Amino acid sequence: MDKVAIVGVAQTxxxxxxxxQTYMELTFEVVKKLHNQLGIxxxxxxxxxxxxxxxxxGRTIANMAVQDGVGSVRKSESRVSGDSAFAxxxxxxxxLSGEYDTVLVVSHSKCSDGDQFLINNSxxxxxxxxxLGLDQISAAGLMANxxxxxxxxxxxxxxxxxxxxxxxxxxxxxxxxxKEISVDDVLKSPMLxxxxxxxxxxxxxxxxxxxxxxxxKNAKKFxxxxxxxxxxxxxxxxxYFGHRTMTDLIALELASKEAYKxxxxxxxxxxxxxxxxxxxxxxHELMIYEGLGFCGKGEGGKFMDSGETQMSGNIPVxxxxxxxxxxxxxxxxxxxxxxxxxxLMGKAEKRQVADAKTGLVYGMxxxxxxxxxxLIFGGD
Amino acid sequence: MVREKGEFQIRWKxxxxxxxxxxxxxxxxxxELKKRRIMGSKCPKCGKRHxxxxxxxxxxxxxxxxxxMVEFSRKGTLKGFTVVNYPFVDPNTGAMRPFPYGYxxxxxxxxxxxxxxxxxxxxxxxxxxxxxxxxxxxxxxxKDHNSYRPELKGDIYDIPFIRxxxxxxx
Amino acid sequence: MPKHDVAVVGIGQxxxxxxxxxxxxxxxxxEAVRMALDDANLxxxxxDALLIGNMDHFEGINFSELWTGIDACGFxxxxxxxxxxxGTTGSSLGxxxxxxxxxxxxxxxxxxxxxxxxxxxxxxxxxxxxDPVWERPSLAGALGPLALMANIYASKYGVERSxxxxxxxxxxxxxxxxNNEFAHLQMPNITTxxxxxxxxxxxxxRLHDCCPQSEGACAMIYAxxxxxxxxxxxxxxxxxxxxxxxYTFGCxxxxxxxxxxxIASKHIYKKVGIKDPVKDLDVAEIYEPTSxxxxxxxxxxxxxxxxxYAKLLDDGVTQMGGELPVxxxxxxxxxxxxxxxxxxxxxxxxxxxxxxxxxxxxxxxxxxxxxxFGGSLWTELCILGKDPKPLR
Numbered sequence: 002m003d004k005v006a007i008v009g010v011a012q013t014x015x016x017x018x019x020x021x022q023t024y025m026e027l028t029f030e031v032v033k034k035l036h037n038q039l040g041i042x043x044x045x046x047x048x049x050x051x052x053x054x055x056x057x058x059g060r061t062i063a064n065m066a067v068q069d070g071v072g073s074v075r076k077s078e079s080r081v082s083g084d085s086a087f088a089x090x091x092x093x094x095x096x097l098s099g100e101y102d103t104v105l106v107v108s109h110s111k112c113s114d115g116d117q118f119l120i121n122n123s124x125x126x127x128x129x130x131x132x133l134g135l136d137q138i139s140a141a142g143l144m145a146n147x148x149x150x151x152x153x154x155x156x157x158x159x160x161x162x163x164x165x166x167x168x169x170x171x172x173x174x175x176x177x178x179x180k181e182i183s184v185d186d187v188l189k190s191p192m193l194x195x196x197x198x199x200x201x202x203x204x205x206x207x208x209x210x211x212x213x214x215x216x217x218k219n220a221k222k223f224x225x226x227x228x229x230x231x232x233x234x235x236x237x238x239x240x241y242f243g244h245r246t247m248t249d250l251i252a253l254e255l256a257s258k259e260a261y262k263x264x265x266x267x268x269x270x271x272x273x274x275x276x277x278x279x280x281x282x283x284x285h286e287l288m289i290y291e292g293l294g295f296c297g298k299g300e301g302g303k304f305m306d307s308g309e310t311q312m313s314g315n316i317p318v319x320x321x322x323x324x325x326x327x328x329x330x331x332x333x334x335x336x337x338x339x340x341x342x343x344x345l346m347g348k349a350e351k352r353q354v355a356d357a358k359t360g361l362v363y364g365m366x367x368x369x370x371x372x373x374x375x376l377i378f379g380g381d
Numbered sequence: 382m383v384r385e386k387g388e389f390q391i392r393w394k395x396x397x398x399x400x401x402x403x404x405x406x407x408x409x410x411x412x413e414l415k416k417r418r419i420m421g422s423k424c425p426k427c428g429k430r431h432x433x434x435x436x437x438x439x440x441x442x443x444x445x446x447x448x449x450m451v452e453f454s455r456k457g458t459l460k461g462f463t464v465v466n467y468p469f470v471d472p473n474t475g476a477m478r479p480f481p482y483g484y485x486x487x488x489x490x491x492x493x494x495x496x497x498x499x500x501x502x503x504x505x506x507x508x509x510x511x512x513x514x515x516x517x518x519x520x521x522x523x524k525d526h527n528s529y530r531p532e533l534k535g536d537i538y539d540i541p542f543i544r545x546x547x548x549x550x551x
Numbered sequence: 552m553p554k555h556d557v558a559v560v561g562i563g564q565x566x567x568x569x570x571x572x573x574x575x576x577x578x579x580x581x582e583a584v585r586m587a588l589d590d591a592n593l594x595x596x597x598x599d600a601l602l603i604g605n606m607d608h609f610e611g612i613n614f615s616e617l618w619t620g621i622d623a624c625g626f627x628x629x630x631x632x633x634x635x636x637x638g639t640t641g642s643s644l645g646x647x648x649x650x651x652x653x654x655x656x657x658x659x660x661x662x663x664x665x666x667x668x669x670x671x672x673x674x675x676x677x678x679x680x681x682d683p684v685w686e687r688p689s690l691a692g693a694l695g696p697l698a699l700m701a702n703i704y705a706s707k708y709g710v711e712r713s714x715x716x717x718x719x720x721x722x723x724x725x726x727x728x729x730n731n732e733f734a735h736l737q738m739p740n741i742t743t744x745x746x747x748x749x750x751x752x753x754x755x756x757r758l759h760d761c762c763p764q765s766e767g768a769c770a771m772i773y774a775x776x777x778x779x780x781x782x783x784x785x786x787x788x789x790x791x792x793x794x795x796x797x798y799t800f801g802c803x804x805x806x807x808x809x810x811x812x813x814i815a816s817k818h819i820y821k822k823v824g825i826k827d828p829v830k831d832l833d834v835a836e837i838y839e840p841t842s843x844x845x846x847x848x849x850x851x852x853x854x855x856x857x858x859x860y861a862k863l864l865d866d867g868v869t870q871m872g873g874e875l876p877v878x879x880x881x882x883x884x885x886x887x888x889x890x891x892x893x894x895x896x897x898x899x900x901x902x903x904x905x906x907x908x909x910x911x912x913x914x915x916x917x918x919x920x921x922x923x924f925g926g927s928l929w930t931e932l933c934i935l936g937k938d939p940k941p942l943r
Contacts, residue, residue, distance in 0.1 A: 010482065054614075061676050062635075062637035065681075068927065073795070074440065074797055075795060076795035076796060079646065114399050126618055204682050231929075238628070240622060379507075401684075435799075462702060463702055472676075472679050494800070494803045499688075505755075
């Protein structure tokens with residue numbers, strides 16, 4: 002595969018409600034920050050890809066709201082509707098085609114704008130599933146229940162994930178929730194969808210993220226530490242909950258195998274230095290460990306117990322605090338990519354994993370990992 | 382949620398509530414509107430005067446703030462018009478929007494961009510592109526008018542429509 | 552030249568109709584997908600990825616690609632991505648497919664655009680595309696702004712002349728549609744008088760100046776140069792694509808003459824080596840949501856000077872048999888399933904190159920243009936030909 006690099010990233014501080022800013026102003030803030038960081042202007046950007054979702058923004062053609070803010074007037078801009086990890090992939094394709102030297106990727110969401118439960122309920126088809134009132138919370142409860150029952154995962158093991166990520170977030174100045182919580186706090190929080198409790202779920206956050214991609218020829222003009230795409234895999238699971246394998250993320254497994262093969266990864270724990278994954282609830286992260294091949298089927302809980310995914314472990318997962326600390330709906334995937342880019346550039350400050358050279362990103366679409374995108378990045 | 386079963390179809394109706402931030406410049410716009418001032422924003426770099434006011438000048442890619450706001454006249458020039466004559470559901474109210482209604486593009490004196498709004502004229506032969514128009518405030522209307530309100534509140538209903546100025550008023 | 556050349560190797564369309572009560576959404580899309588697969592003699596397992604799109608609000612289903620991609624297109628355990636950009640959805644999908652292949656990430660992709668417009672409210676949905684404070688209260692869907700633009704055009708170039716030219720466009724396109732078995736509104740005997748006596752919808756647009764609301768799907772299969780030759784010896788090749796976007800607020804510029812079409816066409820003509828579009832293009836499938844739009848858009852694309860399309864039409868240049876037939880398929884005036892419409896333009900351009908247009912075939916078509924339009928007046932273009940090289 003030819004080379005495509007991330008040469009700069011910018012994020013807003015993620016908050017519960019960015020009440021002062023319209024979508025245009027929100028994306029302008031992060032894109033202008035990126036321009037200033039790289040010393041470029043709009044004229045240096047060849048094309049723009051955005052990531053957003055109509056239901057989340059409450060606007061049809063949601064990308065229309067941000068044209069002025071991303072600098073796409075008189076330029077080519079396109080929008081991937083869904084998680085922005087897929088927007089990154091499309092942008093990378095534009096660079097790899099050879100037709101653009103620089104492509105800007107921007108994603109935003111304001112969870113505070115709409116009713117997140119109704120928005121997620123609208124994902125379900127109106128024939129068999131929607132009137133059951135299913136949304137991301139109850140669906141997660143079902144999945145967690147089946148997973149934990151099959152493999153004997155405990156609520157404590159799930160709670161450890163939350164404690165880890167919330168503690169990591171303290172080192173991330175952009176993260177939304179910046180308060181440490183204990184395993185006990187999680188276990189004592191009110192039950193939302195058995196067996197998942199309130200603190201097993203992420204918050205709702207507002208924010209935006211942007212990054213600039215370029216080709217091998219131009220990378221060093223922008224930074225001494227470009228971050229290269231090494232591997233990519235994508236896979237989609239069944240739609241109807243009755244068709245899904247609720248105890249294993251089989252589509253994630255297939256996507257990660259594809260990405261590992263492309264990147265030459267045969268031993269993920271040894272060869273990966275840091276991971277940023279899209280964990281939408283506590284047990285989800287345990288299932289993701291298994292899907293990514295960090296441990297065997299049903300061993301996610303034990304793997305959490307082993308401490309390997311803590312900052313001090315062999316394969317730190319979510320040094321940024323993950324989605325459990327910052328949940329910006331559509332921007333989540335691109336935020337994971339931005340965080341890995343910062344790690345591989347050596348710019349992750351307090352949350353830096355030492356000598357990070359290879360990183361993994363997992364971006365997720367839909368309810369409970371129906372859409373999966375695995376990306377491997379390398380710093381050299 | 383109302384669900385009725387048809388023979389081949391399932392019907393569905395949901396209220397999806399949203400609240401959107403309008404931005405600092407819009408907040409100032411509505412405050413000033415109460416004082417009968419129509420404000421837009423001027424780009425500090427190129428000087429383009431935008432109506433409506435917004436936080437970014439797209440041509441320069443530069444920020445505009447509340448300090449960059451300038452006042453426009455309530456009078457302007459008609460740039461385009463039509464009379465909408467078909468039924469549709471208004472997503473703001475969930476009900477059918479009453480029609481026919483006049484719909485115009487006008488350029489307020491002082492602005493470099495244009496404004497789309499209602500017009501109280503519904504006979505397309507009465508419009509002429511280039512004629513003078515004026516924004517109407519709700520408290521200036523006759524008391525029995527649908528859009529009359531006794532005072533300005535600082536919201537979109539303060540200017541319910543644009544009015545075509547008669548020749549003698551120009 | 553891109554890293555890999557991109558060929559269209561299979562095409563499928565449903566017969567577009569006002570209401571397809573006989574099928575649900577996945578069943579409707581499957582018809583187009585099945586047709587495209589049969590056309591290319593491929594199965595789902597042979598295809599690497601799916602790009603699918605529609606406008607979520609029109610059918611009221613969020614993340615619809617997670618349902619339709621699996622149930623309608625059979626992409627279980629494969630990559631699915633959704634591109635959705637309003638009226639340009641189809642062309643954005645077509646262009647994304649181009650980059651999927653041109654980048655070398657995938658060798659064969661399936662591109663699907665669809666809409667089941669009469670299951671939701673299109674005008675209501677379109678209004679929500681605009682700013683809630685400044686634009687929505689008075690906005691009248693897509694037709695309101697298009698009427699404003701048509702009116703400005705009329706006042707500049709003559710009301711009588713423009714009204715007649717617009718009616719002539721409807722006659723051309725809807726009688727062309729009678730040669731296209733997929734088109735929604737086929738009116739072989741339509742007359743200018745019939746159009747000009749229809750009800751005034753939004754001055755100066757009359758009922759028959761406006762496009763319908765259709766239901767249906769369109770599917771295209773793309774392959775790179777290595778795979779294409781294994782599939783067919785008669786592909787249509789992409790010579791180039793271009794896109795131009797504009798301001799967020801619809802009224803930051805008076806856009807009756809579609810500036811983005813001028814920007815996008817200049818860009819693509821340079822890339823593909825087109826000096827005189829009327830001479831160098833053999834056929835154009837442009838996106839005309841109203842008949843008046845064809846007048847302004849063709850001028851913006853450089854087919855003639857501003858204000859002169861009426862003459863081009865009268866001289867027969869853009870009629871079937873003319874030097875540059877515009878919309879042999881019937882165009883958007885005959886068929887408008889919003890998520891698919893722009894992709895149908897690309898598909899019809901490909902059909903012309905492949906020589907499969909039947910009664911609507913333009914003889915010896917070697918260079919064809921497809922256009923997408925939508926959003927805050929954006930334009931997307933593609934040029935297809937018998938080989939991927941530029942003309943000059």
